[in-house]
Amino acid sequence: MTSEHTVTVENERIRDHLPALEIRGLVKQFGEKVAVDNLDLTVPSGSFYGLVGPNGAGKTTTLSMATGLLRPDAGQVSIHGVDVWTNLVAAKRLVGNLSDGVRLFDRLTGLQLVTYAGLLSGMTREVVAERANDLLQLLDLETAAGTLVIDYSAGMTKKIALACALVHAPRLLVLDEPFESVDPVSAANIRDILDGFVNSGGTVIVSSHVMDMVQRMCDHVAVIAQGRVLASGTTDEVRGDSTLEDRFVELVGGRRTGEGPAWLRLS
Amino acid sequence: MVATLVRLRFLLLANSLKRSPWQLIAVVIGGLYGLGILISAVAGLFVLSFAEIELARTVTVLAGAAVTLGWTLLPVLTSGIDQTVEPARLATFPIPLNTLLLSLAISGVLGVPGLVTLVAALATAGTWWRYPVAALVAVVCAAIGVLTCVIGSRMLVALTARISSGRRAREAKGILVVIPALLLGPIILGLTQVLSDVSDLLPRIAHLVSWSPFGAIWAVPADVASGDLGRAAWEFLIGIATLVVFVLVWRWGLALALETPSRSTLVKAGTRGLGLFTVFPGTPAGAVAARALTYWIRDPRYTQSLITVPLVPVLIFFYAGSNGNLAPLNAVAPIVAVLLSMSIYTDVSYDNTAFALHLQTGVSGRADRIGRVIALAIFAVPICFALAIASVWITNAWEILPGLLGIIAGVLLTGFAVSSLISGRFVFMVPAPGESPFKSKPGGGVSLMLSTFASWSVLGILTLPELVLAIVGFASGNIALGWLSLLVGIVLGSGFLIIGVRIGGAILDRRGPDLLAQLQKQK
Numbered sequence: 174m175t176s177e178h179t180v181t182v183e184n185e186r187i188r189d190h191l192p193a194l195e196i197r198g199l200v201k202q203f204g205e206k207v208a209v210d211n212l213d214l215t216v217p218s219g220s221f222y223g224l225v226g227p228n229g230a231g232k233t234t235t236l237s238m239a240t241g242l243l244r245p246d247a248g249q250v251s252i253h254g255v256d257v258w259t260n261l262v263a264a265k266r267l268v269g270n271l272s273d274g275v276r277l278f279d280r281l282t283g284l285q286l287v288t289y290a291g292l293l294s295g296m297t298r299e300v301v302a303e304r305a306n307d308l309l310q311l312l313d314l315e316t317a318a319g320t321l322v323i324d325y326s327a328g329m330t331k332k333i334a335l336a337c338a339l340v341h342a343p344r345l346l347v348l349d350e351p352f353e354s355v356d357p358v359s360a361a362n363i364r365d366i367l368d369g370f371v372n373s374g375g376t377v378i379v380s381s382h383v384m385d386m387v388q389r390m391c392d393h394v395a396v397i398a399q400g401r402v403l404a405s406g407t408t409d410e411v412r413g414d415s416t417l418e419d420r421f422v423e424l425v426g427g428r429r430t431g432e433g434p435a436w437l438r439l440s
Numbered sequence: 441m442v443a444t445l446v447r448l449r450f451l452l453l454a455n456s457l458k459r460s461p462w463q464l465i466a467v468v469i470g471g472l473y474g475l476g477i478l479i480s481a482v483a484g485l486f487v488l489s490f491a492e493i494e495l496a497r498t499v500t501v502l503a504g505a506a507v508t509l510g511w512t513l514l515p516v517l518t519s520g521i522d523q524t525v526e527p528a529r530l531a532t533f534p535i536p537l538n539t540l541l542l543s544l545a546i547s548g549v550l551g552v553p554g555l556v557t558l559v560a561a562l563a564t565a566g567t568w569w570r571y572p573v574a575a576l577v578a579v580v581c582a583a584i585g586v587l588t589c590v591i592g593s594r595m596l597v598a599l600t601a602r603i604s605s606g607r608r609a610r611e612a613k614g615i616l617v618v619i620p621a622l623l624l625g626p627i628i629l630g631l632t633q634v635l636s637d638v639s640d641l642l643p644r645i646a647h648l649v650s651w652s653p654f655g656a657i658w659a660v661p662a663d664v665a666s667g668d669l670g671r672a673a674w675e676f677l678i679g680i681a682t683l684v685v686f687v688l689v690w691r692w693g694l695a696l697a698l699e700t701p702s703r704s705t706l707v708k709a710g711t712r713g714l715g716l717f718t719v720f721p722g723t724p725a726g727a728v729a730a731r732a733l734t735y736w737i738r739d740p741r742y743t744q745s746l747i748t749v750p751l752v753p754v755l756i757f758f759y760a761g762s763n764g765n766l767a768p769l770n771a772v773a774p775i776v777a778v779l780l781s782m783s784i785y786t787d788v789s790y791d792n793t794a795f796a797l798h799l800q801t802g803v804s805g806r807a808d809r810i811g812r813v814i815a816l817a818i819f820a821v822p823i824c825f826a827l828a829i830a831s832v833w834i835t836n837a838w839e840i841l842p843g844l845l846g847i848i849a850g851v852l853l854t855g856f857a858v859s860s861l862i863s864g865r866f867v868f869m870v871p872a873p874g875e876s877p878f879k880s881k882p883g884g885g886v887s888l889m890l891s892t893f894a895s896w897s898v899l900g901i902l903t904l905p906e907l908v909l910a911i912v913g914f915a916s917g918n919i920a921l922g923w924l925s926l927l928v929g930i931v932l933g934s935g936f937l938i939i940g941v942r943i944g945g946a947i948l949d950r951r952g953p954d955l956l957a958q959l960q961k962q963k
Contacts, residue, residue, distance in 0.1 A: 242799050244953045261949075265802035272800075275793035275960070276873060278731060280738040288717050289731050293801035298722030302714075319713070321738075323874065337797065 191254040193218045193345045193376035194239055199248035201234050201400075208234045209245075210400035216345075216378055216393070218253070221371045223391030223408070224380040225417075227425055231400040232380045233273055233349055240270045240347050252345055266294070269343035271334050273350045273380075279323040283314055283333050286322055290337035301340065308336040311366060313359060327354035335363065346370065346377045352386065364390060384418035398425045441535065445543035446550065474556040482563040489567045496567055497662035498646040504564075504585060504658025505649045507557060512592035512654075531698045541691055548590040558586045564661060574665035577672075584679055585657045591686045598693030650675060653682040720814075724803045728811020729818075732787070736815065741790055741871055745783040749823060752776050753831075766835045770844065773828035777848045778899065780820040781855025785862040785895055786888075787812050789870045793959050798952070805948030809860045809941045817856065824848045839919055843910030846925030850906040851899065853933025857940025858899050864944040865951070866891070867958040902936060903929075 194216040201209040209231045216222045226232050237243035239250050241261050250257040257264040278286060284305055291301030309315050312332040317325065322333055335351060346367070352360050367377050367390075381387050387394060388408060394417065395405035403424045404411050412420045422428045432438060488496045530540065548554055561582035568574035650659035657679030663672035716734050720726035736742045753772045788795055798808055828848055832841045868888055900907075906929035913921030948955070 240800070241802075242796060242953055242956060244957070262802040262804075265800060268800075270800045272796055275796040278735075278791070278794045278797065279873065280735055281731065282715070285714055285717055285731075285734070288714055289727050290797060290801060292717070292722055292727035293724050293798065293803040295724060295803075301722070338800075341801070 191218065191251075192216055193220070193253060194347075194378065195249075195251045196235070196239060197249045199235065199238060199250065200246045201231075201238060201243070202246055208400055209238070212248070212397075212400060212402055214395055214402055214405065216376060218376055219371065219374055220376055220393045221367070221391045222376070222378045223387035223394040224378060224397060225382070225384060225387055225394060225421060226380075226397035227427070230397045232397055234400075235397070236347055236349050236378070236380060237272065240268050240272075241265055242270070242272065266341070267344045269338035269341065269346045271331075271338045271346075271348040271351055273353070277322055277330065277334060277337075279325075279330075280321055282319050282321055283325070283329075283336075284309065284318040286333055287336045287340055291340040294341035296341060304340050304342075305336070308339055311362070312336055313362065328356050328359060331355050332359060332363070339366075344375055346375065348377065348379045350381060351379055352381060352383065384416070384421055388412065388417040396421055396424050441539050442543045442546065445530075445535075445540070446547045449547040449550070471552055474552050478556050478559055481560040482566070485560070485563040486566040486569075489569055493662060493666050494643060497650075497659065497666075498643045500564055500567060500662060501646040501650050501655050501659045502642065504561075505652065505655035507560075508585065508589050508592065508654040508658075511553075511557070511589035512596055514593070537691065537695055537698070541687070541694065544594060544694075545587065545591055548594060549586065554586070554590055557589055558582070561586050564658075568661050568665050571665040574661045577664045578661035581657050581660045581676070581679065584683055588657065588679070588683045588686060591683065591690055595686050595690035595693065598690055598697060651678070653678060653685075656682065724807040725810040725814070728803070728808055729814040730811075732784075732812050732815035733818065735790075736819070739790075739873070741873075742783075745779065748779055749776055752779070753827070767837075769831045769835055770837065770840065772831050773824050773844060774847050774851060776827055777820070777824045777851040778855065778896065780816065780824070781852045782859055782892075782895060782899065784812055784816050784856075785859040785891075786868045786870050787859070787863045788955060789863070789868040789959070790873070791959075792872055793956065794873070795959060796956055799956055804945060805864065805952070806941060806945030808948055809864065809944045812863075813856045813860060813937070813941065817852070821852060824852060839917065840914050840922065842919060843913045843922030843925045846906045846922060846927070846929040847903070847910050848929075849926060850903045850929030850933045853930070854902045854936045855899055857933075857936040858895055858902070860937075860940040860944035861947070862891075862895055864948040864955075867955060867962065869962060903933075905932060 192215050194214070196212060196214040199209050199212040199214075200207075212231070212235060214235075224232050224236070234243065238245045238248075239252075239257065241257050241264055244258070252264050252267050255264045255267065278289065281289060287305040287308060288301050291305060292298070296304075309318050312335065314329065314332055314336070317329060322330060325333065331351065331354065335348070338346060338348070351363065355363065367379075371377055379387070379391070391408055393406065394408045394411050396403045396411065404420075408417065411417070415423075485500075488499055549558060562579060564582055565575045565578040568578050646655075646659075649655035656675040660672050660676045660679065663669070663675060716730040717727065720730040720733075736746065752775050753769065756768050756772055756775075791798075825845065825848065828841065828844045832838055832844065868891060870888070906925045909921050909925035909928060913919065913925060
């Protein structure tokens with residue numbers, strides 16, 4: 174029992190030196206379409222990592238496979254050295270996940286939903302109760318704690334999903350489009366929370382379409398298109414002398430020049 | 441513009457049919473059904489021309505009023521009118537309100553129900569062919585009557601869309617409809633009884649109805665035929681006034697709907713606190729049970745299975761008990777046990793992609809299975825046992841109670857086991873969260889029926905030992921066999937339940953991500 178305990182503590186220490194997320198040769202095919210094409214990605218521990226890419230680039234698919242929600246066709250994923258697909262439960266303990274495009278148990282109230290997520294993670298009721306209240310306060314959801322999630326606005330739903338991802342105090346946060354339809358004030362609050370999380374040693378991965386925000390917020394960034402990483406590294410390395418948005422368009426392509434058809438111009 | 445909108449209606453219908461052959465089959469069946477009704481209606485109306493004016497009048501007025509009333513009220517109850525061209529979707533286009541009104545009215549008439557009603561209404565001219573003037577009047581009145589039908593349905597939908605746009609109202613309505621639908625048999629039995637009692641009153645009723653907004657227009661040709669022109673004129677005026685009022689109200693409702701298309705629900709703070717989560721133990725399995733039981737209370741898709749519980753005894757009482765033989769009532773508890781214990785075999789499918797939370801948190805498959813079974817068992821076990829005791833008390837057959845309890849215990853425990861196995865392995869096409877519980881996805885009906893049949897067969901085979909013991913006991917009057925059945929039911933059922941939860945949990949642990957991928961596909 175004692176020896177087992179020391180091993181765990183040592184493991185925890187070792188894990189912090191390993192990358193928070195390491196992806197090697199990840200492949201996923203949906204029928205004929207290759208969604209993720211032999212993708213490699215390393216997210217250093219303690220980084221605030223931005224994942225950007227056009228629609229259908231494979232961001233959501235990659236993140237789902239990285240967090241144990243979607244089985245890859247090939248490739249390895251490890252979180253702080255724990256191989257995800259051979260130690261699913263151990264890996265999931267380390268990750269907090271906000272998935273884009275999955276439903277919530279929306280006939281629970283906000284407070285019930287966060288409590289449910291906490292209890293499923295195996296925490297005690299007392300700890301869950303304390304954390305759930307803290308999180309609702311932090312995310313300005315206190316007044317809506319007793320409202321069914323189905324009656325929430327889109328932004329509130331995003332925030333309650335974030336609370337569910339945070340409740341078990343993960344070491345790595347994987348957030349798919351966390352700022353979509355969130356109002357500016359709440360978005361700023363969420364950013365503060367994430368900054369604090371990174372400063373205390375945690376790792377955050379966000380996927381987003383908003384280049385401006387990724388450039389300001391993230392210290393690392395990877396540009397993904399057609400299931401591959403086109404560029405990755407620190408934000409300054411990737412963007413070079415230009416803005417991240419210009420660099421992104423340059424890498425991904427597809428920009429059209431011109432002002433549209435003549436009939437659409439009023440003068 | 442009118443032609444464009446009418447064409448849009450058919451284009452939308454054609455495109456949705458192209459997507460799902462099942463819906464095409466449904467439309468064809470609906471069309472054949474309509475044709476059958478139509479032919480018999482037209483034939484009946486012609487035959488009526490050989491009857492006395494009084495009888496013809498009674499039939500046309502009552503039938504016309506019933507059709508008009510049905511058109512107006514039915515869509516509100518079922519929310520099932522063909523709203524292929526939904527006014528709210530057209531709100532962004534610059535279409536004058538009156539043009540929109542006209543287009544929606546025309547596309548309303550040009551559906552299967554609209555055309556059937558129109559042809560049947562025009563056939564009333566056949567009833568009066570012996571009185572040419574009345575026949576001519578009948579054609580005009582038929583057109584007005586059908587327009588009143590179609591516009592009446594749109595009007596009430598436009599109005600109630602504002603009242604019952606909230607989620608709760610919509611869900612309550614969806615549930616309420618099923619009760620009359622299931623009780624249709626008894627209701628028809630009762631109605632025919634009442635009607636045959638008052639058949640000599642019918643002409644008087646028709647007389648009254650012909651002064652009402654729904655019946656007036658249908659009475660005009662009869663009064664023209666019998667020469668009572670003054671009365672006919674008044675009835676015609678009432679009919680026209682009804683149509684005008686309907687159009688005006690509809691126009692008003694439609695204008696409102698276009699101005700405020702967003703039907704937002706008021707966000708009210710409901711219950712504070714954790715509800716059932718404080719009742720169950722603070723473990724993963726306890727949390728799953730609390731969540732599942734909350735859903736049994738709050739989700740209409742689950743409420744639908746609960747509603748059948750009180751309806752089973754009612755139906756059995758009506759069909760079997762009405763001739764004085766109460767013995768079939770003893771079957772109520774086992775039937776309810778089958779229905780309830782198998783009701784969670786689509787549980788993960790009902791979760792839809794919200795099931796992702798179970799995967800994210802890494803909850804064990806076994807805790808997931810146990811929680812779902814506990815939530816169901818908490819009310820299913822007491823309900824079934826209470827029903828069993830109540831039924832033997834009513835039928836005064838206490839000697840069959842041990843055997844009956846044996847069957848119930850076996851069915852419940854084994855049913856939980858079978859459900860736990862199936863719901864951890866297969867995804868079914870069920871209504872998504874928030875959809876009407878009665879909405880069936882294209883093709884979903886057939887696959888769900890097959891899987892229900894398969895799983896019920898498995899349940900039947902696994903519970904065979906206690907079933908045979910109990911039934912032999914009933915037949916021979918040997919009470920000891922009943923007690924033995926109870927023992928076998930509990931022991932065997934518990935064994936199956938342990939196996940079902942273990943294997944179901946192991947399958948879930950292994951195949952969770954694949955299950956989620958399937959759920960995502962059907963989203």
